[in-house]
Amino acid sequence: MQVLVRDNNIEQALKALKKKMQREGVFREMKQRKAYEKPSEKRARQKSEAVRRARKVARKAAQREGLIPGPKKKPRPMARPRAAAAPAPAPAAING
Known part of the structure; x- marks a missing residue:
């Protein structure tokens, strides 16, 4: 990564x-x-993960076909104008 x-x-x-x-x-x-994860617990976890993935795929397909409504879109905040970089201060004059 x-x-x-x-x-x-x-x-x-x-x-x-x-x-x-x-x-x-x-x-x-x-x-x-x-x-340590027992083999029986591992199988149960993998099975539940597979069921969750299958449900997700079915839900996405139903949304694409229009059978169920899709997720609500979050309102996007209005873009703020970015502040321009402040100009560098002028060097102070050295009186000596």
Whole structure:
């Protein structure tokens, strides 16, 4: 996994990395590997995950066909005009 660091902004890069790891399921897998999972529990978990995926696919297909309404769209906030960079202060005159 790779994240670009722009303008030495480590906080923003860490935030992007955590988001990528969350999407990939790295945190969930780390939590599962922390303790032993019995084979019967593993089968039950995999089966429930498969059912959840199948329901999601069926729901998306029904939404595309118009059988059920799609998710409500969130209202987008109005774009704020970005402030222009403040001009650099003039160098102070040195009286010596």
